[in-house]
């Protein structure tokens with residue numbers, strides 16, 4: 001079976017099976033659920049206006065803790081800082097750094113043009129509020145909040161900064177573009193994870209883009225956690 005065929009088989013299985021599966025192979029819901037209970041409830045999801053599930057939160061921490069020493073995470077779509085906090089929690093073990101991109105509450109007219117309409121623009125968290133939240137959570141010095149759009153941040157990216165974990169949860173209509181924009185800056189073996197990438201828990205446009213992302217090149221450790229599809233790019 002070619003790499004593309006085995007990726008397609010993985011996605012087909014991830015998206016088609018219903019109900020709990022055993023701890024084996026690519027999808028390990030019992031493990032994910034235990035992780036969610038133990039580690040996915042640290043931050044107040046409601047207060048942050050967070051949009052990730054407890055299982056997904058716990059696994060973000062787990063994957064961030066697996067980057068190399070001094071590793072770099074890029075987050076596209078930070079919103080109130082919930083996923084950012086879980087990523088930073090894992091990253092702390094590695095003395096790593098996160099660059100979290102979001103327009104926050106800047107220029108709402110521009111946001112109406114450049115973002116999808118899936119996240120309400122009313123009461124969007126400010127960059128200052130999120131920064132304060134992350135500091136309160138003990139992450140001072142570990143993060144840079146970039147107020148703007150992934151495509152702009154990618155165009156200005158310093159090519160000497162290599163990325164170990166790319167987390168895509170921004171505009172649901174441009175997941176593939178986000179991947180392609182940052183792909184040149186990924187370290188070999190970097191993890192890419194895409195949220196809302198399941199027909200039952202996510203959005204069709206993201207599902208379509210995820211098929212394209214993981215059909216290109218070679219991937220290791222493909223995993224499916226609720227609406228997240230992730231893998232490490234090895235070629």
Ligand SMILES: C[S@@+](CC[C@H](N)C(=O)[O-])C[C@H]1O[C@@H](n2cnc3c(N)ncnc32)[C@H](O)[C@@H]1O
Nearest residue numbers: 050051077079082083101102115149150170171
């Ligand atoms: C689904 S929310 C992110 C939720 C967050 N990850 C969490 O765990 O709570 C998507 C966010 O991405 C932002 N966004 C939309 N387009 C973007 C882009 N091109 N670059 C960066 N952020 C973007 C939206 O404004 C919104 O704040």
